Amino acid sequence: MVDVSADKPALHPGGTQRSAGISTPVSHDLPAAGSRPLTPAVGRDLRLDLFRGIALWLIFLDHIPSNIVSWITIRNYGFSDATEIFVFISGYTAAFVYGRAMRERGVVVASARILKRAWQVYVAHIFLFVIYLAEIAYVSRNFENPLYAEEMGIFDFLRQPDVTLYEALLLKFKPANMDVLPLYIVLLAAFPVYLWALLRSPMLALAGSLVVYVSALWFDINLPAYPEGTWTFNPFAWQLLFGFGAWCAIGGAQRLAGFMRSPVVLGLAAAYLLFALAIVMTWYFPRYSYLVPKWLSDWIYPIDKTNLDVLRFVHFLALAVLTVRFVARDWPVLKSPSLRPAILCGQHSLEIFCLGVFLAFAAHFIMVQVSEAVWAQVLASAIGIALMVAVAWLLSWYKNIEGRSPGSRPPDADLAGGEA
Amino acid sequence: MRAFIVALIGAVLSISNATAHDGSDCAVAAHLVTADFPLPRVAAAIANKQLDIVVVGSASSLLTAPNGTPEAYPVRLEAALSKRLPGVKVKVTTYAKPRTTADAMEKEIERAVATDKPALVIWQTGTVDAIRRVDPEVFRTAIEEGMDAVAAAKIDLVLMNPQYSPRTESMIGVPPYADAMRLIALQHEVPLFDRFAVMRQWGETGTFDLIEATKKMDTAERVHQCIAELLADLIVQAAKLTGPNARGNIK
Numbered sequence: 202m203v204d205v206s207a208d209k210p211a212l213h214p215g216g217t218q219r220s221a222g223i224s225t226p227v228s229h230d231l232p233a234a235g236s237r238p239l240t241p242a243v244g245r246d247l248r249l250d251l252f253r254g255i256a257l258w259l260i261f262l263d264h265i266p267s268n269i270v271s272w273i274t275i276r277n278y279g280f281s282d283a284t285e286i287f288v289f290i291s292g293y294t295a296a297f298v299y300g301r302a303m304r305e306r307g308v309v310v311a312s313a314r315i316l317k318r319a320w321q322v323y324v325a326h327i328f329l330f331v332i333y334l335a336e337i338a339y340v341s342r343n344f345e346n347p348l349y350a351e352e353m354g355i356f357d358f359l360r361q362p363d364v365t366l367y368e369a370l371l372l373k374f375k376p377a378n379m380d381v382l383p384l385y386i387v388l389l390a391a392f393p394v395y396l397w398a399l400l401r402s403p404m405l406a407l408a409g410s411l412v413v414y415v416s417a418l419w420f421d422i423n424l425p426a427y428p429e430g431t432w433t434f435n436p437f438a439w440q441l442l443f444g445f446g447a448w449c450a451i452g453g454a455q456r457l458a459g460f461m462r463s464p465v466v467l468g469l470a471a472a473y474l475l476f477a478l479a480i481v482m483t484w485y486f487p488r489y490s491y492l493v494p495k496w497l498s499d500w501i502y503p504i505d506k507t508n509l510d511v512l513r514f515v516h517f518l519a520l521a522v523l524t525v526r527f528v529a530r531d532w533p534v535l536k537s538p539s540l541r542p543a544i545l546c547g548q549h550s551l552e553i554f555c556l557g558v559f560l561a562f563a564a565h566f567i568m569v570q571v572s573e574a575v576w577a578q579v580l581a582s583a584i585g586i587a588l589m590v591a592v593a594w595l596l597s598w599y600k601n602i603e604g605r606s607p608g609s610r611p612p613d614a615d616l617a618g619g620e621a
Numbered sequence: 622m623r624a625f626i627v628a629l630i631g632a633v634l635s636i637s638n639a640t641a642h643d644g645s646d647c648a649v650a651a652h653l654v655t656a657d658f659p660l661p662r663v664a665a666a667i668a669n670k671q672l673d674i675v676v677v678g679s680a681s682s683l684l685t686a687p688n689g690t691p692e693a694y695p696v697r698l699e700a701a702l703s704k705r706l707p708g709v710k711v712k713v714t715t716y717a718k719p720r721t722t723a724d725a726m727e728k729e730i731e732r733a734v735a736t737d738k739p740a741l742v743i744w745q746t747g748t749v750d751a752i753r754r755v756d757p758e759v760f761r762t763a764i765e766e767g768m769d770a771v772a773a774a775k776i777d778l779v780l781m782n783p784q785y786s787p788r789t790e791s792m793i794g795v796p797p798y799a800d801a802m803r804l805i806a807l808q809h810e811v812p813l814f815d816r817f818a819v820m821r822q823w824g825e826t827g828t829f830d831l832i833e834a835t836k837k838m839d840t841a842e843r844v845h846q847c848i849a850e851l852l853a854d855l856i857v858q859a860a861k862l863t864g865p866n867a868r869g870n871i872k
Contacts, residue, residue: 266790267821337792344788344834348841351680352786354720354752355793377754377794430756484800487657490807498808503761503801565791569832573787573825 247535247544248528253290254547254593257557258586259283264378264561265568269575270582275520279477280504284381285517288439291385291550292446299396300451312393319389323372325555326382330369332559333376334359336566368427375426378558380433387424387436388443395444399451407453410444413437418508431507438508442517461522470519477516542586545593552596553589560585647847650822654851656858658810660777664860666740672702672711675733677726678745680719681784684838684845691715692842695743697849705857714739722750724763727770734774741856742771745781745816747798754794757801764805779856780806780813785820787831812859814852820844 259274260283276282295315303311341356358365358374368374372383398406416422417437424432449457460466480501483490490498504510534540546553564581571577666672676682676695684693699713716733718725723746730742744767750760764780771778782802783795799817806813824831829844 264791266796267787333792340788340792346788346833346835346841347684347838348831348844349784349786349789350683351719351748351784352752352789352793354680354749355789375754377792426754428753430754430759433754484804487803487807502804502808503757505758507757562791569787573832 246530247540248524248530248532249290249293250544250547251535251540252286252524252547253294253550254543254545254553256283256286256290257546257550257553257589258543260287260381260554261557261561261585261589262582264558265564265578265581265585267573267578268564268582269578277481279474279481279520280510280516281513281520284434285442285509285513286520287381287550287554288384288388288442289446289517289521290547292388292443293450295389295392295443296396296399296447296450299392300400300447303396303400308393308397311396315389315392315396319386319392322382322386322389322551325551326372326379326386327370329379329382329555329558330376332562333379334365336562364427371427373425373427375433378561381554383432384434384436384439388440391436391440392443392447395440395447399447403448403451403453407444407448410441410448414441414509423507433507435508442509442514461525466522467526470522473515473519474523477512477519542590542593545597546589549593549596553593556589556592557585560588646828647823647843647850649826649828650819650847651851651854653815653818653822654855656812656855656862657807658812658859659862660741660779660812660856660859662740662775662777663856667706667709667860670709672706672709672741673737673739674698674702674711674713674741674743675737675739676713676715676717676743676745677730677733678715678717678743678781679721679726679749680717681748682715682717682745683719684841686838692838692845693717694845694848694852697846698743698852701849701853702856705853717745720749722753722755722763723747723760723767724755727763727767730767731770734771734776738774739776741777741779743779743781743814743852744771747783747802748793748795751783751793751795751798757797760798761801761805764802765809768805768809768811778811779852779859780811781852782813782815782817785817785824785831787824812855814848814855816848819848819851823847 259276262268262271263274263276263283265271271277274283299311299315302314337355338359341353341359345353365374372386375383395406395410398409414437417435422437423435424437426432445453480493483493501512504512506513528535535544564585568577568581663672674695676698682693682695684691686692693715695713695715695717699711702711702713703709714733714737716729718729721729726744726746730744733739734742744764746764747760768778780802782799786793786795795817799815803813803815805811820829820831823829823844828847829840831840831844833840
């Protein structure tokens, strides 16, 4: 990571960029065929960083239980939520960074880097799991109330630490709000094969991804979970979004450009978003739910998050269409200091994601100890986001000095692994 | 969150069909308990002066004092209904077992409706499913099958979703299960006692201290008393609603 400051693209002309050190895509103006090397950098697509950063904030806000500030997050106004944004952009950046590596250094090197990244995410997940265990162990020793005899059942996991730890290491036991990283691990682990196919035939690879999605729904395929059931985010379903993001990075976005700008598509996207908004409003005002015809509610419900319901996927696509239309790639505000905090967070997604999960735990823990009043919820949310930004800034600074000092680690050992 | 927004908006618009609870502080959540759908068999049973109710649930339907006296809301419901329905013989039977998921309770319901033949089944569930992170689809199917069994036996049903427990909120993902039950109740036109929203309201307004670590029973007993009072109001209101579709009666 030579340079993270977006406003100084001249410091890293395309030719000197190292695949392992790029924290975000620099350009996606590629030919669709994908056989030519990537065009030199003309400047980052800061929109990806921006929206991933915002998605990380929203995920943090949603993870604090009973948080009034989570009222502002997009899940309250439509079918999809920040998870979709995060998974799509992660797929996009993964293909961008490792696609370049696969072309320049070959399949083996690129695959090794992807798997190394998957391993880093795994370690990060286990680290968060340890924090979770510490919290429930503390609460189990310090909280007792006959009213909540039932809820104390969560501490049963502590009675069999061997089984719990073993199942957690196998990614079968996943506490509440800790499902995204295991999904990401599986998606990355399978990514070398998909990327290889994507570089040869983008359309065929995407079709394959679609076939896996449809099969997962049709045959009810999912990974097993502990103590029972299956994964909360079915990787066989969610890979479609990751795969679609990757496809867009490899040239799909170019192909879709005309389609995305068509007024008909824009109109449909806007109409769909309004439809979703209207449906979601009936969840808050159940007395108006009779306005939704029975045939329609029978058809749309339940909106299945586990298997990335088509309604959610389309909702994300509609959001993306409008975003791409109204937030131009060269929008000057993207380089303004006001958006810098979100962009910084988006550029260090793994670290900031983990931090967000931890901070959500911590915020809830402190709120329970001190106050659960509205001001405490607002304050905890604000402090949490400020800490996320501060740590993102620190990481950028650290990478900067690491990258510049002579004799520092070779580029390929860069821990960022491309920040895919 | 969703419930909170509803609560907030409800408070702002002063939409409240609260039955008067003179001096009772738990009424702050009364606007969250609305009889949206009728209970015709309960109405018939009240007319016949004999109302039998079966409660199926898990440990949060049980609250046993150290001396062994049952203190949970079902016993209190019996008293609360008797008070509201003078001359009617009210009997509440509880089948509650700790650590039972909706799927396991569904079998219990089939047995209970066959042997007890009550006018009403109150089905409390969701917490154990949230702890064990049961597949939402399995959870939903179990509830719908239980509902079908109750409906086939021509018995009324009230669903009750999980408790609100601030201390374990970040460890047990209750809201998706509470929301799922709201949606199922709405779709199947069955009254729901939104215990999650009600208790959250109590926690937020400071009606009860739900965070305190204690071995004492007093708060727990008062919470169960309030649940019984609001539940009794819901049952009486719903029994008064007539017609196949009572939406127009929502105030």
